[in-house]
Amino acid sequence: MSLRTETRPAKRSPLLSFSSRLYHMDAMIWLLSIFLGTAVRYEFQPSQIHLGFCLALALLAILLQLLIGSSLQLYRRGLRSWTGTFEEAFTLGLVVTITGVPLLIFTLIFGTDWGVSRGKILIITPLALILMLVVRYIARTREERALRPRPGSTPVLILGGGYVGSNLIRWMMSDPNSEYRPVGVLDDDPELSKLRVLNVPVLGTMDDIQSAVEATWAKTLILAVNQAQPELLHRIQDQASQLGLSVKVMPDIGEVVNRGLRENDLRDLSIEDLLGRKPVQTNVSEIAEYLAGKRVLVTGAGGSIGAQLCVEINKYEPSELIMLDRDETGLQTALINVAGNGLLDTDAVVLADIRDGVELERIFRRRRPEVVFHAAALKHLPMLQQYPEEAWKTNVIGTHNVLMAAEAADVDTFINISTDKAANPTSALGHSKRLAEKLTAWFGASTGKTYLSVRFGNVIGSRGSMLPTFMRLIEEGRPLTVTHPKVTRYFMTIPEACQLVLQAGGIGGAGEVLILDMGEPVSILGIAERMIELSGKDVEIIYTGLREGEKLHEELVGEGETEDRPYHPKISHTSAEILSPMDLNESEFLDSLVQEPQIESRVTQ
Incomplete structure (x- = not known):
């Protein structure tokens, strides 16, 4: 050696x-x-x-x-x-x-x-x-x-002649190994009309894409517009598809300014871009106030939401971050994200099941967390419709166990991660999460401390969610299954969801349910069609009909709930009903699931 x-x-x-x-x-x-x-x-x-x-x-x-x-x-x-x-x-x-x-x-x-x-x-x-x-x-x-790009490089059009676009052109023109050669700029700014950006001609506005392609033989269109709206992205993608152009996007201007331009910053236009979630502004000082220097525990830390929560929490320098899950592989991934290693020989990870109340209380009494994020749950609606007892054991009893352990350890802040399916619930998942909200509200009232729930919808890219499933089916050339041509869902990105959850912990009150604004609901059929178009493959779409307990359109606010936004424009506050643990009844829970199916559920294409 x-x-x-x-x-x-x-x-x-x-x-x-x-x-x-x-x-x-x-x-x-x-x-x-x-x-x-x-x-x-x-x-x-x-x-x-x-x-x-x-x-x-x-x-x-x-x-x-x-x-x-x-x-x-x-x-x-x-x-x-x-x-x-x-x-x-x-x-x-x-x-x-x-x-x-x-x-x-x-x-x-x-x-x-x-x-x-x-x-x-x-x-x-x-x-x-x-x-x-x-x-x-x-x-x-x-x-x-x-240092002009080599002759064999791909001719590209740059949409946007501002800061990001000019930096992109400068990089392409100064790197002899660049795969791209800028041949024209498109920009809606009239002051740039007929001018040149770093010796690259401005060929018109976005409406002139076709003539620009015909004049330059460009093969790729690079979007260098900061925080482009989804409507613009849809329009660009439609025009590019008709002209045979591939579309690539640049990072936001903040990233370019902070660390400069990198070769791998150019990426293909994705369905997440087309869904168009605007960045949500969070108040860092409010978040840091209750996280910095505190002992923070996250249940379900091995899941998509829990793992990203750990990454975001770690930025606020807690004195200790405790990641708890029953999935050892998920815990390893979370540890890699936070600590940069997956050795699993640290107290930062705890292997435990929230169904085990005795062990959970022992862990809480020993580690004494001050803030708890409860992200552990079963979340697949059709699976829980078949096995509602499992929804009861994890989402209801498991949440009760975590709340009991938190009370025993004198936890100051408890944030229960809920779902839009808890609003006017029609499924085992929705009913179980609704009960979890009510239990959290009861503990908030009994302890007088900040025990609250946060409710949001589908999270883009979370494990087992729709987008990764569609991507795999498209890659394998298999048909995409859509329940109903009119079905819609709310979507947000994982980082956005986590940032708003952290913000909610800083502004929420005892017993409240905070509802995160998801924007407008999105057509699932529209997403499927866009993903197929982006892939360039010929993939069939099959309608299966709504599944038992599934809604045609989800709701964020339930009947009898009021919306008030006193602190944050993207977070609504409402009061949850209170349910004592003494009133928990599994038979009543299972009986509530036996109901007349919704009209939408009987629609099959």
């Missing part, structure tokens, strides 16, 4: 960490400018030029340029520093101007003895700046020509 030693370069002083080539060029420009400016001042009469004074002035200018330029980091990137353009030009102008002031003072003091005109500095300094800018412009032009 051999050991490799790594030699680290010695640190260089700021004064020496500069491009000597660029500095030498500027020094020569000062020398040239001083003699040329002097010659201009004296109308090119050699007898009037004082060679000794010019050399002294040049030496002073060269020395000042070195000292001032190095201190302002003008030479940190050499001839390729033109990538900063405006910033570099501003710094250069500042350095030359500051250098010119001592030169003027030197001329005022000593110029009289030499018979030198004091006004010639007003010619020399601007001349030096102009020549330095010209040299840098020539260097930039040569670099651009030398």
